[in-house]
Amino acid sequence: MQKLTIVMYHYVRPIKNSRYPGIKGLELDLFKEQLNFVGKNFKVVTVEKVIEAVSGKAVLPNQAMLLTFDDGYRDHYEYVFPLLRQCGMQGSFYVPSAVVEHHRVLDTNKIHYILAGADINSLMSKLYGMLDDYRQDGYRENDYVLEPNEELYAKLARANRWDPAEVIFLKRLLQTYLPEKLRHEIVDRLFLDIMNLSEEAFAKELYINMDEIREMKKEGMFFGLHGSDHIWLNKVTEEHMMQDISHSKDYFADVMDPEYLVMNYPYGGYNEAVVNYVRSIGCKVGITVEARMARIGVDDPMLLPRLDTNDLPPKSENYREYIV
Numbered sequence: 001m002q003k004l005t006i007v008m009y010h011y012v013r014p015i016k017n018s019r020y021p022g023i024k025g026l027e028l029d030l031f032k033e034q035l036n037f038v039g040k041n042f043k044v045v046t047v048e049k050v051i052e053a054v055s056g057k058a059v060l061p062n063q064a065m066l067l068t069f070d071d072g073y074r075d076h077y078e079y080v081f082p083l084l085r086q087c088g089m090q091g092s093f094y095v096p097s098a099v100v101e102h103h104r105v106l107d108t109n110k111i112h113y114i115l116a117g118a119d120i121n122s123l124m125s126k127l128y129g130m131l132d133d134y135r136q137d138g139y140r141e142n143d144y145v146l147e148p149n150e151e152l153y154a155k156l157a158r159a160n161r162w163d164p165a166e167v168i169f170l171k172r173l174l175q176t177y178l179p180e181k182l183r184h185e186i187v188d189r190l191f192l193d194i195m196n197l198s199e200e201a202f203a204k205e206l207y208i209n210m211d212e213i214r215e216m217k218k219e220g221m222f223f224g225l226h227g228s229d230h231i232w233l234n235k236v237t238e239e240h241m242m243q244d245i246s247h248s249k250d251y252f253a254d255v256m257d258p259e260y261l262v263m264n265y266p267y268g269g270y271n272e273a274v275v276n277y278v279r280s281i282g283c284k285v286g287i288t289v290e291a292r293m294a295r296i297g298v299d300d301p302m303l304l305p306r307l308d309t310n311d312l313p314p315k316s317e318n319y320r321e322y323i324v
């Protein structure tokens with residue numbers, strides 16, 4: 001059995017002195033420290049090497065590590081890429097195609113900026129007010145009934161490893177719980193209210209573009225699939241799931257080698273149909289958000305677990321608990 005520690009990153013940037021100091025991400029200085037730690041304690045491998053290892057064509061070195069960067073933030077081009085190049089490490093990047101192709105801001109990112117841009121109490125009262133409005137209207141199409149706010153809260157608010165209960169409540173409500181149309185509408189209203197910026201302008205600021213992707217690819221970085229619209233692929237129809245994945249594969253065809261395709265499931269959401277489909281289109285490896293070290297030769301290569309950057313120094317020593 002070969003061990004592989006996969007690490008997940010999202011925002012990596014100078015946060016404290018930025019325009020959005022409330023954004024939850026990894027401070028650039030801490031990323032530099034982490035790369036230092038990684039360089040001393042691990043051996044960063046390429047995705048190509050991991051694919052060869054799961055196929056039995058290569059053996060990973062001891063303390064093998066894979067660095068994964070999700071969601072296509074401009075941070076990854078601006079800050080991460082130059083540092084990785086300098087250290088001679090490969091990063092792998094998973095960009096939902098809609099952010100590049102249509103300059104769409106993912107709901108999940110809108111929610112991050114909503115949370116960063118307002119305090120949680122005023123946000124909660126705004127949200128409750130909106131829910132009351134919709135409830136009173138019976139909502140436009142009158143096609144569902146919303147529970148009272150307190151019931152919703154009791155059902156969804158559970159603190160997790162990273163967020164307090166109110167934040168989880170808001171995220172779960174707006175990411176999955178409410179009917180799709182309603183949650184988009186509420187997220188858009190809150191986003192416009194707090195950010196005061198058009199979605200397209202903000203998308204161009206927030207995400208990487210195709211030229212940057214090509215440049216990174218040319219310099220040895222790896223790009224893998226993360227779907228088109230960053231949806232829970234296990235919660236839509238099979239047809240929708242397949243369409244979302246195949247479109248992103250087509251869109252990024254010139255920066256992805258069909259022999260080395262990787263699927264990174266948005267939100268870690270997958271089921272048997274999703275896994276079978278990505279395997280059928282040629283993916284050799286799938287990446288989830290289950291937090292532990294991966295065991296090559298034991299774990300299903302289509303469901304490799306990974307740690308979060310917060311599990312490693314200088315943020316914490318949690319990674320030691322996940323050693324297998």
Ligand SMILES: [Zn+2]
Nearest residue numbers: 070071266267
């Ligand atoms: Zn993602």
